[in-house]
Amino acid sequence: MRASQRARGEDVALVDSLLSADERRRSSGVRFDELRAEQKGLGKLIGKAAGDEKADLLKRAGQLAADVKAADAERDAADTETQELLQRLGNLVHPDVPVGGEEDFVTLETHGTHRDFAAEGFEPRDHLELGQLLGAIDVERGAKVSGSRFYFLTGVGALLELALVNAAIAQATAAGFIPMLTPALVRPQSMAGTGFLGQAAQDVYHLDKDDLYLVGTSEVPLAAYHMDEILDADRLPLRYAGFSPCFRREAGSHGKDTKGIFRVHQFDKVEMFSYVLPEDARAEHQRLLEWEKQWLTSLELPFRVIDVASADLGASAARKYDCEAWIPTQGKYRELTSTSDCTEFQSRRLSIRVREEKKVRPLATLNGTLCAVPRTIVAILENHQQADGSVRVPEVLRPYLGGREVLEPVAK
CATH class of the missing domain: 3.30.930.10 (Bira Bifunctional Protein; Domain 2)
Known part of the structure; x- marks a missing residue:
């Protein structure tokens, strides 16, 4: 794809920006899933706990809620950036296409x-x-x-x-x-x-x-x-x-x-x-x-x-x-x-x-x-x-x- 962008006379760095955004999208998605799983498990423990243990669990639950919301926002932002960069990327040039500008046909x-x-x-x-x-x-x-x-x-x-x-x-x-x-x-x-x-x-x-x-x-x-x-x-x-x-x-x-x-x-x-x-x-x-x-x-x-x-x-x-x-x-x-x-x-x-x-x-x-x-x-x-x-x-x-x-x- 880098070679294709170069042949088009387009921005080669766009490919690396896209890969970076996609990696953030993937990692933030994994992070969100982990936090959501922990949040669900914590909900079950709270129902069985009492006293100081329950208070600690509720405190952790509050922190988890904030973390889940932040991870969700990070995932959405990375996904939006990935899609925007993807829309800017041209199709992969066929290898037999002559390389050059308007007069190089x-x-x-x-x-x-x-x-x-x-x-x-x-x-x-x-x-x-x-x-x-x-x-x-x-x-x-x-x-x-x-x-x-x-x-x-x-x-x-x-x-x-x-x-x-x-x-x-x-x-x-x-x-x-x-x-x-x-x-x-x-x-x-x-x-x-x-x-x-x-x-x-x-x-x-x-x-x-x-x-x-x-x-x-x-x-x-x-x-x-x-x-x-x-x-x-x-x-x-x-x-x-x-x-x-x-x-x-x-x-x-x-x-x-x-x-x-x-x-x-x-x-x-x-x-x-x-x-x-x-x-x-x-x-x-x-x-x-x-x-x-x-x-x-x-x-x-x-x-x-x-x-x-x-x-x-x-x-x-x-x-x-x-x-x-x-x-x-x-x-x-x-x-x-x-x-x-x-x-x-x-x-x-x-x-x-x-x-x-x-x-x-x-x-x-x-x-x-x-x-x-x-x-x-x-x-x-x-x-x-x-x-x-x-x-x-x-x-x-x-x-x-x-x-x-x-x-x-x-x-x-």
Whole structure:
């Protein structure tokens, strides 16, 4: 665990603090049990004693009562400290994860080819210019109504979102996922149990009056869906495809991706989520990645798959793969989907277990973004644009757009 914390770039001393607090919890628990046993035994003796002996026993009983109360308080304090430290500890990083920061990922595979716009005789427009030509994106009124990093999807932009969501859900249900519409507000234990109140807390919106959190992904309600439950092994794997609005402060991203809708405070997303036996988690992780690759291939987007480096993992992830689509006007790959193996990290914190015959143990949870709508729209507009400002519609989306093959400009 110390090595894992070091690889994450997190506080290694946290492990030693946790061990120390846990030792105090254990020793104070033993002390409490010993004092309580003595107290019970003394109670029996008092009933049989008389005179000075009884007076001495009563005096001892008074002292014991104070000692028991102090031991109980010490045990509770140590237990609280242990749990607080435990909540701050990230998942154990998988040994095959590349060690390092954001730029230390390993490229695993590349799919598709970049278009040569120069050979086609025109300079590619960025997604915002295309969105305005199509009457699909309005960030100016989004900022007027809600502030920076908010937007309206209008006309074909709104239709394109609905097409993406319906196509993504169709793929997921065909693969055996149960479609889910999830709550956007969750209780603290749901947010903490999935690992989003540690390093990611600054990116979460909190409603103080109600003590509820706005989710940044439907992973949170999907993980907490079976909180405090014991599932039978023959029900696994359980796979859900959740659709929800997502809210993120984007703390620390000042000045990054401020133009357009790539990095915003509110967006819609289709998320895959799996409950499996721990020994099946690695294979399930590969399956989630394959479904993401299938989705991006169906959208005819050039993309690459990377193995995310240790310090760039979320607290709950033991390993994470990102699929990054090529964005022509940026001249680089940008994250569109990701999938994480959270092993038993979330199930232990949310008290989700599996029963095999007479044995009960934690299970594994995994998640995978299938379609983060705004970023997918960015990639589609830029990669499928044509010289006149129109955008070719990928075949997989055409049935959901009334058979439309091209999105045409509505204004100069």
